[in-house]
Amino acid sequence: xxxxxxxxxxxxxxxxxxxxxxxxxxxxxxxxxxxxxxxxxxxxxxxxxxxxxxxxxxxxxxxxxxxxxxxxxxxxxxxxxxxxxxxxxxxxxxxxxxxxxxxxxxxxxxxxxxxxxxxxxxxxxxxxxxxxxxxxxxxxxxxxxxxxxxxxxxxxxxxxxxxxxxxxxxxx
Numbered sequence: 001x002x003x004x005x006x007x008x009x010x011x012x013x014x015x016x017x018x019x020x021x022x023x024x025x026x027x028x029x030x031x032x033x034x035x036x037x038x039x040x041x042x043x044x045x046x047x048x049x050x051x052x053x054x055x056x057x058x059x060x061x062x063x064x065x066x067x068x069x070x071x072x073x074x075x076x077x078x079x080x081x082x083x084x085x086x087x088x089x090x091x092x093x094x095x096x097x098x099x100x101x102x103x104x105x106x107x108x109x110x111x112x113x114x115x116x117x118x119x120x121x122x123x124x125x126x127x128x129x130x131x132x133x134x135x136x137x138x139x140x141x142x143x144x145x146x147x148x149x150x151x152x153x154x155x156x157x158x159x160x161x162x163x164x165x166x167x168x169x170x171x172x
């Protein structure tokens with residue numbers, strides 16, 4: 001006898017797979033712009049348990065917010081998660097130009113300036129959104145940092161020694 005949970009997971013998987021293939025047939029701006037917003041709004045009204053849970057948690061975090069503000073935030077979260085799904089589904093056709101148009105890195109020049117002055121940097125990134133796009137964007141910052149590490153490997157070793165780990169040998 002097949003486990004009901006396994007059957008449900010297969011249905012979700014094949015449904016998401018078919019849906020992502022369907023998304024690739026529509027223009028990028030249409031799917032990520034219009035369709036994702038529409039799906040997010042539908043999900044907001046259909047996923048009642050998720051909506052209730054999100055409202056309760058936000059009310060605990062922001063007791064000063066009105067119920068209307070909390071409702072607006074939750075609805076926006078559903079729309080952003082749908083956009084994230086549509087971006088992920090479009091990822092196979094996203095080239096560098098499309099990725100740069102979808103997201104950007106601010107103040108990239110500050111990394112180089114800081115390195116020239118011998119100062120450290122604190123690299124901060126959001127914990128929401130599409131991680132695949134973020135990874136592509138940080139490749140640029142990583143190449144700048146790698147140039148500096150090759151030039152000053154003792155700083156790299158010091159950083160890792162704090163956690164008692166050894167970096168791979170830097171080729172220069």
